[in-house]
Amino acid sequence: MKMPESVYVMAVYDRQYRVFRKLLGSSLVANVANPILFLFAFGFGMGSFIDTMSGMSYLTFVVAGMIGYSAAFAASFETSIGAFTRYFLQKNWDAILSTPVTLAELMMGEILWASVKALFSAICVLIVGWLWGGVPTSFEPLLTLPIVFLGSICFACAGLIATAYAKGYEFFSYFFTFWVTPMFIFCGVFFDIDRFPDFIQYFAWLFPMTHLVAAIRPLTAGTELDIAAIFLHTGYITVFSAAAFWIAHRKLRQRLYD
Amino acid sequence: MESTAVITATHLVKRYGKLEVVKGINFSVPAGQCFGLLGPNGAGKSTTMRMIMGLSEVTGGELKVFGEPASDMRREIKAKIGLVPQESNLDPDISVLENLVAFGRYFALSKSAIDQRSNKLLEFMQLNDKKFAPVNALSGGMKRRLTIARALIGDPEMVILDEPTTGLDPQARVLIWKQLTELKKEGRTLLLTTHYMDEAQRLCDQIVVIDNGIILDQGTPEELIARHVKGYVFEVQKPNLAISPENRWDQEDIGDSVLYFVDDTAEFITDLPEDAIYLHRPANLEDVFLRLTGRILREN
Numbered sequence: 001m002k003m004p005e006s007v008y009v010m011a012v013y014d015r016q017y018r019v020f021r022k023l024l025g026s027s028l029v030a031n032v033a034n035p036i037l038f039l040f041a042f043g044f045g046m047g048s049f050i051d052t053m054s055g056m057s058y059l060t061f062v063v064a065g066m067i068g069y070s071a072a073f074a075a076s077f078e079t080s081i082g083a084f085t086r087y088f089l090q091k092n093w094d095a096i097l098s099t100p101v102t103l104a105e106l107m108m109g110e111i112l113w114a115s116v117k118a119l120f121s122a123i124c125v126l127i128v129g130w131l132w133g134g135v136p137t138s139f140e141p142l143l144t145l146p147i148v149f150l151g152s153i154c155f156a157c158a159g160l161i162a163t164a165y166a167k168g169y170e171f172f173s174y175f176f177t178f179w180v181t182p183m184f185i186f187c188g189v190f191f192d193i194d195r196f197p198d199f200i201q202y203f204a205w206l207f208p209m210t211h212l213v214a215a216i217r218p219l220t221a222g223t224e225l226d227i228a229a230i231f232l233h234t235g236y237i238t239v240f241s242a243a244a245f246w247i248a249h250r251k252l253r254q255r256l257y258d
Numbered sequence: 259m260e261s262t263a264v265i266t267a268t269h270l271v272k273r274y275g276k277l278e279v280v281k282g283i284n285f286s287v288p289a290g291q292c293f294g295l296l297g298p299n300g301a302g303k304s305t306t307m308r309m310i311m312g313l314s315e316v317t318g319g320e321l322k323v324f325g326e327p328a329s330d331m332r333r334e335i336k337a338k339i340g341l342v343p344q345e346s347n348l349d350p351d352i353s354v355l356e357n358l359v360a361f362g363r364y365f366a367l368s369k370s371a372i373d374q375r376s377n378k379l380l381e382f383m384q385l386n387d388k389k390f391a392p393v394n395a396l397s398g399g400m401k402r403r404l405t406i407a408r409a410l411i412g413d414p415e416m417v418i419l420d421e422p423t424t425g426l427d428p429q430a431r432v433l434i435w436k437q438l439t440e441l442k443k444e445g446r447t448l449l450l451t452t453h454y455m456d457e458a459q460r461l462c463d464q465i466v467v468i469d470n471g472i473i474l475d476q477g478t479p480e481e482l483i484a485r486h487v488k489g490y491v492f493e494v495q496k497p498n499l500a501i502s503p504e505n506r507w508d509q510e511d512i513g514d515s516v517l518y519f520v521d522d523t524a525e526f527i528t529d530l531p532e533d534a535i536y537l538h539r540p541a542n543l544e545d546v547f548l549r550l551t552g553r554i555l556r557e558n
Contacts, residue, residue, distance in 0.1 A: 011363035091347035
């Protein structure tokens, strides 16, 4: 296999950026307005019934969760339905693979773009959360950004697995039902996972989302920092990403080459 | 022209499971020529092209592209090839110009090279007034022209064209033929598949006729015509056929009439009965193709 080179990865990334500039309106709505609506509903609506969660205001609790979830949703969507459209419907990937760009570089370009886009929507949630008083810390939230970016890479890689195995758009209902929605429910976005029975907690920790939210929440909420725990969480996310990339690459190779 | 081979296939085999689609073919594509790969649907043309592009693994034999195995092509080699696929895979989300720019980046070209070449190519393919149009606003002919322009962005030594004029109107075909001839004059190697025999006859220096994964014959269009269908064809309606016994003339029964392939037209006409109804024309590549691959309809 050829060593991936950044110039080719960036070429794929650049194409995505060009399209994004054109479709800015709908991209913004999906990636920014959506989580803001959730933040509003849960932070203000539910927050008025819940005093504290894990020793912090409910709004503060939810901001960290929504940062993670908006990144997860944006990255997952981009490399599943988005990438599948380019690959399957538009035959864009066929065109790219007839050039010097390799499959690994194509995938990396897709992942990089999905992660930048995900980071962008996470930043928007962070800003909105801060403006609404849900982020009591000062500079620490900025430290969440590299972690969110890493998490986004992980979600993007997982999305590519779905794309690699999808035979049609129907397939993505499995991906969203059994992968994206559980991240919303079981991974500490809206409530502490300590409330679940043990076996569900073990299950929850399998999701990289749980690790991402656990790593960023102390940074936005200003609770006690456990550096070792952050390394453990990011380590899990890294290993998960690498494994997902490998699986997606192997399957796509089978499908795109014969 | 003294030339070296750009592609050499030696006993090239491709199998999908037990199904053998390319069965040990040998051919070589000389540099600077237009090389035609002809055959009915399912003959093995597309598979062969995919192998040349490194998109399909070689099962057996050897396939060298610019002297290197196709399955493990270096980037610099891949950059010497431009592909014009049969099905449009232009990027519908971006404009005509941006399609060229995006492709230039896939070839790792500098910004100035991309600017310069894309303008030149838009002119070459007569797409200048569509520069900023979205791809979906283009007609079929324009899309094909853009696909060809896109394949040329890397200034390739070899251009592979998979049925470049299928589904286009005569005007669009003529323009594409003219520009392909230009490319040949610039010294580029063209590898072409087509179902249009007039196209192959007009453009190709060398032709390989392939069917069921084997090569039926190869040569220049003139050689193939001389070898298989002589100089002229008479299509004589039944029942008033040539008087001489069947083995005198090279002939083929096509149902309502019989085709006679002859060198000497005057001699043949004297062998026809008074009331024979016939059509008479110079033999062409289409006759060769049909004689070699048969008249049975192909299904993919």
